[in-house]
Amino acid sequence: MQTANTLEALRESVAKLRAGGETVGLVPTMGALHEGHLTLVRRAREACDHVVASIFVNPTQFGPNEDLDAYPRQLAEDSAMLESEGCALLWAPTVDVMYPGGFVTNISVSGVSDGFCGADRPGHFDGVATVVCKLFNQVRPDMAFFGEKDWQQLAVIRAMARDLDLVLPHVHSIIGVSTVREADGLAMSSRNRYLSQKDRTAAARLPAAMKQAISQIEGGDNVAQSLKALKGALIDAGFASVDYAELADASSLVSLDTLTGAPARLLVAARIGGTRLIDNMAVN
Structure with a gap:
C-alpha cells in the first residue's frame, strides 16, 4: 500500500x-x-x-x-x-x-x-x-x-x-x-472507547430500546408515546440525557408523527458518561 x-x-x-x-x-x-x-x-x-x-x-x-x-x-x-x-x-x-x-x-x-x-x-x-x-x-x-x-x-x-x-x-x-454492531447491538464507533466498563454495559440499552420503539411504531402504537418510552428507558438505563429521539423520512429527514408508507428512520442521540452516542435504524 x-x-x-x-x-x-x-x-x-x-x-x-x-x-x-x-x-x-x-x-x-x-x-x-x-x-x-x-x-x-x-x-x-x-x-x-x-x-x-x-x-x-x-x-x-x-x-x-x-x-x-x-x-x-x-x-x-x-x-x-x-x-x-x-x-x-x-x-x-x-x-x-x-x-x-x-x-x-x-x-x-x-x-x-x-x-x-x-x-x-x-x-x-x-x-x-x-x-x-x-x-x-x-x-x-x-x-x-x-x-x-x-x-x-x-x-x-x-x-x-x-x-x-x-x-x-x-x-x-x-x-x-449498513451499520456494523458489537455482539450486544451497540453500533461500532471510535467514541465507544471513551466509555467506562459500567457505561459500556449500559450503552447496549440504546439499540435495544430503539428496537422496542420500532416494534411499537410498526405495530400501530402512537409515535410520540413510543418515543417518550424510548427516552425514559435510556434515562432509566443510566444515560444522562437524550438529545433527540425522532422518527423521520429517510430521504428528507423531515420529522414524522406517523408512518406514511415511505421509508423512515428512527434517529437517536444520547449522552452517557460524557460520551455522545448516535444511532439510527430503518422503520418500515
Missing part, C-alpha cells in the same frame, strides 16, 4: 491506479479504525478495482467545546489495518495541506443538515460537506463508501454531491453501508 501526504503525490498515485481504465473507490475516515471502517474497505474492494482510504481528523467539523484534541490518532496502526485489507492507497494529508493559508470557502447544505445533530452541533455539517467535497475533487473516485451509522451525514453528502454536480462520484455512486 502506498501513502500520499501531498496533493501532488495523491494525484500521481491515483493516475497510476486508473491506468487501463480501472475504477477507484474512496473510503473517507478520520482514523481510529475499527471493524466498521474495514467493512467499508471490503465493500469498496468488491465494487471497485482499487480502494483509496483517507485519514484526516477534520478540525472544521468540531465545535469549540468538542473533542478535537482528544480524538484518537493512531496513523501507524490504522495504516497497517488498511494494508491488511488490500487498500491500494492511503491519503493522509495534514491540516495545512487540506486547508492551506488563505482558505476561505465553506459549503453549507440547508434542510437535511438543520435538525438532529445539526441543531446540536452548529457548523458541524458545513465542515463535513466542505471536507468531503474536497476529498471527492482530490481523489475523483468512481464510488465512495460511508457507514449508515451517521444517517444525517450520509444525507448531507448526497445532497451536496447532487447540488454541486459532482459527477464522480454522483449521488447514486455514494454507497451507504
Whole structure:
C-alpha cells in the first residue's frame, strides 16, 4: 500500500491506479479504525478495482467545546489495518495541506443538515460537506463508501454531491453501508472507547430500546408515546440525557408523527458518561 501526504503525490498515485481504465473507490475516515471502517474497505474492494482510504481528523467539523484534541490518532496502526485489507492507497494529508493559508470557502447544505445533530452541533455539517467535497475533487473516485451509522451525514453528502454536480462520484455512486454492531447491538464507533466498563454495559440499552420503539411504531402504537418510552428507558438505563429521539423520512429527514408508507428512520442521540452516542435504524 502506498501513502500520499501531498496533493501532488495523491494525484500521481491515483493516475497510476486508473491506468487501463480501472475504477477507484474512496473510503473517507478520520482514523481510529475499527471493524466498521474495514467493512467499508471490503465493500469498496468488491465494487471497485482499487480502494483509496483517507485519514484526516477534520478540525472544521468540531465545535469549540468538542473533542478535537482528544480524538484518537493512531496513523501507524490504522495504516497497517488498511494494508491488511488490500487498500491500494492511503491519503493522509495534514491540516495545512487540506486547508492551506488563505482558505476561505465553506459549503453549507440547508434542510437535511438543520435538525438532529445539526441543531446540536452548529457548523458541524458545513465542515463535513466542505471536507468531503474536497476529498471527492482530490481523489475523483468512481464510488465512495460511508457507514449508515451517521444517517444525517450520509444525507448531507448526497445532497451536496447532487447540488454541486459532482459527477464522480454522483449521488447514486455514494454507497451507504449498513451499520456494523458489537455482539450486544451497540453500533461500532471510535467514541465507544471513551466509555467506562459500567457505561459500556449500559450503552447496549440504546439499540435495544430503539428496537422496542420500532416494534411499537410498526405495530400501530402512537409515535410520540413510543418515543417518550424510548427516552425514559435510556434515562432509566443510566444515560444522562437524550438529545433527540425522532422518527423521520429517510430521504428528507423531515420529522414524522406517523408512518406514511415511505421509508423512515428512527434517529437517536444520547449522552452517557460524557460520551455522545448516535444511532439510527430503518422503520418500515
